[in-house]
Amino acid sequence: MRAADGTPLKVSIARAMRRNRLLALGLIAPLFFFILFSFIVPIVDMSLRSIDNSVVPGVLPNTTAALRDWDGEGLPPEATFAALAADINAGRESREIGKVATRLNYEVSGMRGTIMGTARKIARIEEGPYKEALIEANKDWGETETWLLLKRLSDPYTFGYYLNAVDMRFDSVGNVVAQPEFRQIYVNLFIRTLWMSLLITGLTILLGYPIAHLMATLPLRYSNLLMILVLLPFWTSLLVRTTAWIVMLQSEGVINSLMVWIGLIANDARPQLVHNKIGTIIAMTHILLPFMVLPLYSVMKTIPPSYMRAARSLGANQLTAFVRVYMPQTMAGVGAGCILVFILAIGYYITPELVGGTSGTLISNLIAYHMQQSLNWSLAAALGVILLGTVAALYFIYNRIVGIDNMKLG
Amino acid sequence: MVRGEFLTMLGPSGSGKTTCLMMLAGFEAATHGEILLNGRPINNVPPHKRGIGMVFQNYALFPHMTVAENLAFPLQVRRMGRAEAEEKVKRALSMVRLDSFGNRRPAQLSGGQQQRVAVARSLVFEPDLVLMDEPLGALDKNLREEMQFEIKHIHESLGVSVVYVTHDQSEALTMSNRIAVFDDGIIQQLASPPTLYERPENAFVAAFIGENNKLTGRITHVNGQSCTVDLDSGGTVQALAVNIGGIGERTTLSLRPERVLINPPADKYPNAFEAKVEELIYLGDHIRTRINFAGNDQFVVKVPNAQGHVVINEGGAVRVGWAMEDCRALDA
Numbered sequence: 001m002r003a004a005d006g007t008p009l010k011v012s013i014a015r016a017m018r019r020n021r022l023l024a025l026g027l028i029a030p031l032f033f034f035i036l037f038s039f040i041v042p043i044v045d046m047s048l049r050s051i052d053n054s055v056v057p058g059v060l061p062n063t064t065a066a067l068r069d070w071d072g073e074g075l076p077p078e079a080t081f082a083a084l085a086a087d088i089n090a091g092r093e094s095r096e097i098g099k100v101a102t103r104l105n106y107e108v109s110g111m112r113g114t115i116m117g118t119a120r121k122i123a124r125i126e127e128g129p130y131k132e133a134l135i136e137a138n139k140d141w142g143e144t145e146t147w148l149l150l151k152r153l154s155d156p157y158t159f160g161y162y163l164n165a166v167d168m169r170f171d172s173v174g175n176v177v178a179q180p181e182f183r184q185i186y187v188n189l190f191i192r193t194l195w196m197s198l199l200i201t202g203l204t205i206l207l208g209y210p211i212a213h214l215m216a217t218l219p220l221r222y223s224n225l226l227m228i229l230v231l232l233p234f235w236t237s238l239l240v241r242t243t244a245w246i247v248m249l250q251s252e253g254v255i256n257s258l259m260v261w262i263g264l265i266a267n268d269a270r271p272q273l274v275h276n277k278i279g280t281i282i283a284m285t286h287i288l289l290p291f292m293v294l295p296l297y298s299v300m301k302t303i304p305p306s307y308m309r310a311a312r313s314l315g316a317n318q319l320t321a322f323v324r325v326y327m328p329q330t331m332a333g334v335g336a337g338c339i340l341v342f343i344l345a346i347g348y349y350i351t352p353e354l355v356g357g358t359s360g361t362l363i364s365n366l367i368a369y370h371m372q373q374s375l376n377w378s379l380a381a382a383l384g385v386i387l388l389g390t391v392a393a394l395y396f397i398y399n400r401i402v403g404i405d406n407m408k409l410g
Numbered sequence: 411m412v413r414g415e416f417l418t419m420l421g422p423s424g425s426g427k428t429t430c431l432m433m434l435a436g437f438e439a440a441t442h443g444e445i446l447l448n449g450r451p452i453n454n455v456p457p458h459k460r461g462i463g464m465v466f467q468n469y470a471l472f473p474h475m476t477v478a479e480n481l482a483f484p485l486q487v488r489r490m491g492r493a494e495a496e497e498k499v500k501r502a503l504s505m506v507r508l509d510s511f512g513n514r515r516p517a518q519l520s521g522g523q524q525q526r527v528a529v530a531r532s533l534v535f536e537p538d539l540v541l542m543d544e545p546l547g548a549l550d551k552n553l554r555e556e557m558q559f560e561i562k563h564i565h566e567s568l569g570v571s572v573v574y575v576t577h578d579q580s581e582a583l584t585m586s587n588r589i590a591v592f593d594d595g596i597i598q599q600l601a602s603p604p605t606l607y608e609r610p611e612n613a614f615v616a617a618f619i620g621e622n623n624k625l626t627g628r629i630t631h632v633n634g635q636s637c638t639v640d641l642d643s644g645g646t647v648q649a650l651a652v653n654i655g656g657i658g659e660r661t662t663l664s665l666r667p668e669r670v671l672i673n674p675p676a677d678k679y680p681n682a683f684e685a686k687v688e689e690l691i692y693l694g695d696h697i698r699t700r701i702n703f704a705g706n707d708q709f710v711v712k713v714p715n716a717q718g719h720v721v722i723n724e725g726g727a728v729r730v731g732w733a734m735e736d737c738r739a740l741d742a
Contacts, residue, residue: 310470312457313435314484315535321458324483328474 047388050381053158055103056150059096060087064154067147072173076147081130084141085122092119106376107149107160107169114140145172161382186366186383190390193363196281197345203285204292204341205334212296212333217305230293238287242354245283249274249355275357283355288344292337299333335402343391363387413538416565418574418582421592422618427575430592431541434573436460448538458487463532463540463570467547469524471516477503477527478512484535502530505564522553529561533568542574546581558584579619583607591615608666611653613740616664623670623709625663629654629739636734639663645704648680649739660742665732667712672699672720674731682731685709690724697722703730 003012057064062083070076091097097119104111121137135142152174163169163176167184171177178184211230215223233241248254256270265271273279303326311321349364356365363383370380419427432438434445436457444451452460471480478499485495503509506526516524525545532540545561546554562585565572576582582589583603590600591614599606599615610616617624625647631638637651639661647663654661674682685703697713699722711730713719722728 304468304470306466306468306470307472309435309437309457310464310466311472311483312437313460313462313464313541314487314531315458315461316483316487317456317458320487324487325472329472331474 046377046381047385048381049378050161050385051157051159052378053153053160054156055099056153057156059091059100060084060150060154063087063150067151067154070147070151072144072148072151074144075131075142078129078131080147081134081141082128085125085130085134088115088119088122092122102375103153104149106164106379107153108145111140111146111149114138114146148172148174161378162386164379165382165386186363189361189363189366190386193346193387194390196277196284196362197342200281200284200288200345201292201338201342203281204289204337207285208289208292208296208337209330209334212293212300215293215297216300216303227297230290233287234290238350239354241287242283242351245279245286245355246274249279249282274355275360277356277360279355279357280352280360280362283351284345284348287351288341291340291344295336295340296330296333299330299336303329331402335398339395339398342394346391347387412587413571414569416562416572416574416585416587418576418586418589419592420576420579420582420589420618423577425592426595427577427592428543429595431543431573431575434539435462435464435541461535461537463535463537465528465532465540465542465545467544469516469528469545471524471527471531473516476513476515477508477519480516480527481512481531481534484531488535498534502534505533506530506560521549522557525549525557526560529564533564533570537570539571539573542572544576545574546576546578554581555584561585583619591618593618609652610664610738610740613662613664613742616662616738616740621667621710621712623665623667625665625706626742627661627663629657629659629661632657637661637739639739641704641706643705645683647737648734649737650735652738653740661739662742664738664740665736667698667710668696668714669736670709670711670730670732672711672713672722673729679731680734681737682729685728685730687722687724687726687728690722701728701730 001009003009005012063080066080066083067076070080088097091100097115101112101115101119104115118134118138118141125133125137140146149172152170160170164179165186167179167187168176169179211226215226215230217223218226246253250256251270251272253274255273256265259265260267260270273282307325307329308321311325312318316324346362347364348362349368352360352362353365353368356362364387367380367383367387370376370383419430421427429438433440436452436455440453445453447460447462471477472483475483481499481502482495485498490498499512500509503512506529508523508526508530511519511523511527516527519527528545529542532542542561546557549557558581561572565585574582574585583606586603588600588602589606591598591606593614599611601609606615607620610619613624616622625639625641625643627639627641627647629637630640630646632651632654635651637649637654639647639649641647641663649661649663671679676682683703685701687699688702688707689700691698691700694715696715697719699711699713700707701709701711703709709730713722720728
């Protein structure tokens with residue numbers, strides 16, 4: 001078959017289709033590149049940081065090369081000491097030595113002083129034997145463990161940060177051992193993040209389901225008003241809402257004063273409602289409630305009242321009809337709301353930071369701490385990857401049980 | 411309403427027939443008057459205790475249950491034993507010829523099959539009365555006709571009473587024992603289909619059921635059963651006095667197109683007019699002929715396509731006539 005201009009129809013159609021395809025690609029290209037550079041590239045870069053260990057081999061190249069043949073018994077030979085002296089000297093001049101000091105300090109507290117102290121004195125060590133001179137400069141160089149640490153960190157990749165993120169570490173000979181008790185914080189924080197997110201998700205279902213049902217069944221005039229009330233928090237800044245909760249919940253705040261006024265509690269026994277878990281749970285439940293209500297509402301809106309009527313006409317009372325006919329049909333909305341609220345809650349940062357105190361903070365607050373205060377980005381990245389992995393795993397399980405195709409977001 | 415009857419509520423949309431049905435089912439409260447079921451007032455009985463089956467316009471099959479579960483639902487809420495319920499579900503499915511479809515979801519069925527499941531579900535708990543709210547509205551024409559017969563047969567074989575709502579008059583005529591014609595929330599006429607078609611009691615029923623030639627005029631003379639009417643468009647007609655006021659009052663005459671004869675034998679009918687043929691539409695079994703007589707150009711005559719029927723031409727002149735009894739003088 002041929003088109004009007006004589007070219008075969010197949011070719012002519014393919015040409016027309018190609019033009020459309022290119023146009024479509026051109027239209028999505030801006031979004032694609034935006035996502036690529038603002039989302040995918042940073043995530044991949046940060047994830048790689050969690051196994052990145054290039055500082056020591058990068059700044060101390062001669063030392064790591066020399067240590068490769070060392071058997072780990074006693075002290076390394078003189079040549080290794082000479083290499084270290086040269087590396088530290090070069091690192092001091094290029095001002096890179098501080099990075100090594102920080103990196104070693106993550107592993108063993110006090111190593112920063114060892115490295116920086118040596119670096120200050122390295123200019124005076126002009127010739128060998130370097131072994132005695134370095135031990136003279138800092139006695140840590142006479143310890144086998146210091147050298148074992150350097151040897152262990154001479155590999156450009158490490159899983160050490162992941163071990164740290166689950167409260168474990170490599171000991172001096174490279175075995176995986178648990179962190180000392182007082183440094184075990186991450187696993188507990190992960191567990192707390194999970195159960196608090198689950199609790200918040202459950203609370204939003206309990207509070208959101210009746211509201212969504214009302215909105216879907218009331219006459220338009222009232223349901224619009226309700227919708228505005230639900231959406232109003234959406235239009236207010238997150239910070240304003242969170243600080244408003246501090247005002248409400250603090251010990252001299254609205255709720256406590258009200259309870260004292262009506263005589264529910266004694267004036268000197270005001271409960272602590274904020275800067276702890278309770279504060280985080282209350283504020284986050286309120287803030288995440290619309291994410292439950294809206295998918296529920298959109299699903300309930302599509303359920304015609306005739307189903308309930310049919311169930312009633314078939315002999316079911318109001319409750320049976322609701323439980324057996326209405327509720328199963330809203331499960332798609334419940335599933336969507338749950339996954340939205342849970343995933344948002346598990347990574348929530350600002351609200352727990354402001355109202356959480358110490359007992360109500362979540363894992364994201366610690367990630368932020370490592371990004372901003374301790375500047376241990378690799379540990380932050382490892383924690384982040386574990387969090388991402390947890391969410392992905394839960395999503396996978398959810399998909400297996402509920403089926404993501406059954407989910408309705410609107 | 412008699413036990414075992416098939417009663418249809420027919421009327422244009424907004425005429426109150428669905429509201430009336432919802433009051434029977436218990437979803438709307440009656441502002442006054444009493445609803446009796448088996449002589450027992452049910453105004454204050456909640457819907458689930460009325461024991462009235464109902465088929466909804468969009469079927470309202472529960473999408474999260476299989477067909478069998480849908481049918482078992484009314485039995486389960488009545489706490490019927492599992493074995494007995496299964497037996498009844500099976501019987502109901504075979505009644506609507508869907509024996510092998512028990513494990514399907516409603517979404518996997520065609521419109522007609524869903525319709526049959528809805529009917530089966532409304533009957534499976536053996537109610538005395540089944541309400542059907544335009545159950546065939548969503549089906550295409552052929553399927554609708556097929557389902558009309560099927561519902562009629564189920565009704566006949568089970569002997570259940572049915573109240574059926576529709577706005578489709580041919581559906582109403584096909585299925586019903588009696589039809590209640592609704593307009594403006596009031597039953598205009600409650601009668602059997604032949605009575606309704608042949609002896610409508612007011613102008614609304616005459617116009618709503620079937621095709622109808624409407625002539626308006628003023629009564630000049632009443633003589634027992636018959637009356638004489640001067641048409642507004644000119645001419646005088648003898649008509650059957652059905653629902654009229656006194657002499658000088660206005661009236662609407664109703665005349666079925668198939669009761670008008672072309673070139674009738676002279677002097678046989680009191681009504682005979684010269685007319686002009688305006689338009690012919692060939693419809694196979696009959697020819698729809700629009701004629702103009704006495705300034706009324708919307709007058710329709712159905713000429714049956716029988717052997718040796720009169721040959722008429724567009725623009726030609728014909729004589730038309732009809733019997734006095736076929737022209738009913740109704741309210742204005």
